[in-house]
Amino acid sequence: MSQRIVVDPITRIEGHLRVEIEVKDGKIVDAYSSGTMVRGMELILKGRDPRDAWAFTERVCGVCTTVHALASVRSVENALGIVVPPNADLVRNLMFCSQMMQDHVVHFYHLHALDWVDVVSCLSADPAQTSALAQSISNWPKSSVGYFKDVQKRIKKFVDSGQLGIFANGYWGHKAYKLPAEANLMAVAHYLEALEWQKEIVKVHTIFGGKNPHPNYLVGGVPLSVNLNESNALNAERLAYVKQLLDDAKTFIDQVYIPDLMAIASFYKDWGAIGGGLENYLSYGDLPTNGYNDVSSFKFPRGIIMGRDISKIHEVDGTDPDQIKEFIAHSYYDYDSGDKSGKHPWDGQTKLNYSGPKPPYDQLNVDGKYSWLKTPRWKGHAMEVGPLSRMLVGYASGREDYKEVVESALSQLNVPVGALFSTLGRTAARGLETKLVANWAQEFFDSLISNIKNGDSRMHSEYMWDPKDWPAEAKGVGMTEAPRGALAHWSVIKDKKLDNYQLVVPSTWNASPRDERGQRSAYEASLIGTPVADPESPLELLRTIHSFDPCIACAVH
């Protein structure tokens, strides 16, 4: 007999996720993933001014803030045939990169690390050895013995106070923790440093978008104008500020994040064989270097890998009514065309209809509907999206920069390519792409400077800003790569208003319930086979789930 274990709330994620698993002989044999909060954003968007949609959709999520705004303005621009000036693409790229760097670092240290790092064990570390360890893997200046001594002292006082705050009731002492105390101490120190660092890189958003979280976007370009002779606009001081932030970010990523990632991973190589799950990977691609309409210019290439076969990249087309569809067989929604049918987002429907157990409840009815997420499929296949998909598609397309970081990581850890298809692979891919993004951001910045130098200071296109120029009907799709994966918004504009607006979000792909044919999505699939040492302390489950960096507010919206 298997044992049913419910984990709700799943914490150190964004949003409201519940996972129910069946455990047998110390392994997960079945899993159900459920999103338990809904707001009905797609219903709220109906009838709105398409130019305002970015602000609504941006509020889908404050963790991956900006990505929905970007998908939204692109969707509307796509519908209306607007092409933004090159500088606007560059500024959007810079905001994209800053978002990804911030989100991934926060995920690694604040959402994921406690699955691998035992905070309490750091109290028994020898600061001198920690210092030696830190200096052996990086030349980050904050790694003296005294520094780690102070951190340890601070944590000790904190623990002695008896008020453990967010660390109370953690899985400390769990036998799945394998790091030596010294490595734990180093990680805890960097947990605190990363907390300070993350608030810096987002200042790139503040400069271009006025605030963070939720910076401002604009259909047709970006809101900030360039004027080198004006304190009110993007001038040399603002640009220098951006440059400094990008440089500091790159330093932190190269000297702290990546070394920590590699150090921790080297103690958990067994996780390179756990949590692989699905074998299909989807990336819409992003970071244009020659305008959003030139897909071949993307730094993150677009494509699909099927059955882990990286020798072939399949094409994905968001406008093809037969490719991407959403299903609701196990989701609390109704379709006019029935529960078995799938709908392309342009024809998508959002009709809330809860049919789960009446709260308070102990268990979901997993044979019926059990989640607020819809279930997206590509030509009927379940897809994994996210950093791993991006790295695989990039690697498979033979790009040098991808090859370099992936191969150096594999050789550093001394694991085969197959180890990528795992919980560890996902977590590693996130770090590796952060490194790439930090480099690319420098390139985008340089391009922006050279454009301005060459006299192109355009930031916004007035074309089609005025609704009176709009056609009676228009349809668009806006795609991007959010930190958690492939994101797209589909909009249908009628009589100058949104007639339909559908979001298919990375975490919707990954965290959705099974489809009408019983196929599992990524979370459910990857949990199968995950070991569970102590069913009362679901630490291993958290490792695999966290490797996706769940965002359920996104997934449901």
Add this chain to the structure above:
Amino acid sequence: MNRYARIEKSLMHPKYVWELPVRFYHWINALVVVILGVTGYIIGNPPGITTATEASFGYWFGTVRFIHFVAAYVFFFNFVFRLYWGFVGNKFAKWKNFIPYTKAHWVDMWEVIKVDIFQVKCDKNPNLGHNALASFTYFLTFIVFILQTVTGFGIYAAMSPSWFPQLFAWIPSVFGGDIATRQLHHILMWFFALFAIVHVYLVFYHDYIEKNGVTSSMIGGWKFQDKDKVEREKD
């Protein structure tokens, strides 16, 4: 023989309707409403002026707003005075004229609609003060006056530290925030514009049809009645 005696001799019957304070009230009101409407419209839709002036040398928009606020005070206290006069003034000025709480008032209103809109011939003697429909319209107008004042001072409370606007500081939360309150304030401007067009036309119209001197009555205070009709009514 003075002018009124001469008029007395004629077929029209003169009557002193509008006391001086009401007339003063009316013309002050008419003036500031026009000023408020024009400045308000500009505040809502400022023209684009793309001169090369530095901000510190210009203040025209601030001035427009200043005029609006000064006119707003005049408007408000003038109106308060009129409310007061509704209790102490002559019978034509009384507040009772305005609120249609009797059946007769509603019947009269129907009469006026027949005459004014459907252009049916009227046998009845026209009202001396306001006609029933007009007074009802004024009643609505007064309500809009109040709304415009409270929304105006409500949003003004955030701009002026003085005690008077502060009395209205609670208003925006009633209307669902400053944004909505200000939008209401803007929309109500159009009531004034439409009222002014119809009002001025009807005044001239009634004068023309009834020859009762209504136009000048707001200047001199006197109105005239058709003696025949007055006689007929007596029978």
Add this chain to the structure above:
Amino acid sequence: MGKRRKTYLEAAMDKGYSRRDFMKLGAMMTAFMGLESSMVAKVTKAMEKAPRIPIIWLHGQECTCCSESFIRSSHPLVADILLDLVSLDYTETLMAPSGYQAEKSLHDTMKNYHGNYLLTVEGSIPTKEQGVYCCIGGKTFENIVQEAADGAKAVIAWGSCASNGCVQSANPNPTGATPIHEIIKGKPIINVPGCPPIAEVMAGVVVHLLTFDRIPELDRLRRPKAFYSRRVHDTCYRRPNFDAGLFVESFDDENAKKGYCLYKMGCKGPVTYNACGVIKWNNGVSFPIQSGHPCIGCSEENFWDNGGFYKRLPNFPGFGIESNADKVGLGLGIATGVGVAAHAVVTNIRKRKLIADGECEQKDVE
């Protein structure tokens, strides 16, 4: 528990601060809160006595941007808040344990510090369909908030979601999203609106509570006056352009490049109460207007439903697309003018007829 909790002074000394450093910290906070220096002694005293206050931070219908904003705080630094100032016992975003262990953290604090913890809520409460639109651990969010509010010393409603419903309560509000103050009665509630609120404003509210051990002065919408008594417009550095009537006419035009006022682009600064113009965002780097975008009024109730973000008037329902009050008003004005003219013509015809019929002979007045 039994064990006396440490005061701020003790906590600070443990952390390696000397008493003198501690006085400096007090001075920093005092300056931050805009008090005269004579208050320093008092502030420092208050902090010496207060233990690390337990906080329960609940997440309802939200996007977690309020949590994200909170961790951007630069004064005090969020690490210092978490380790030295408060004891954040429950927040799904950052806490180590999940599932039963997470629920245990919640219940421990509710029980052990009954009457003494601070409840902070991020997100609104769905009330339609008995609350099935947000459940945690199988319980409705409404239920969880009610339970947690019971033993709370005070409640902070973070962000527009918790204080006015924010985006999910925008028309047609499919889930019946409701702000906290409409559900929780009989507890002091502080609303900290904004989507999200500025990090230092959030931290400032917490610091105020800790330092003075009392609720900051609130306005009639329960917002701390310190941060919400001024409109963005009142502290906006583009205000001189407004007064001078210098406006941006379209995005990225010559006027935009000169940083003119964004009023005509739909700026809601004149009707929005927030501290963006003074405190600014992310440690004073910029704020929406400084970065060229009009204020969308993100701290105001209903800001989603008051017409578009780039317009100053809402569309007028029932009058077709893109019709605002001005267009309708102008239309009605013209219609009225035409009606009046027609009416005048008809009147004249009728009058001529009456004259012709002899019913209305011209009487000589004089």
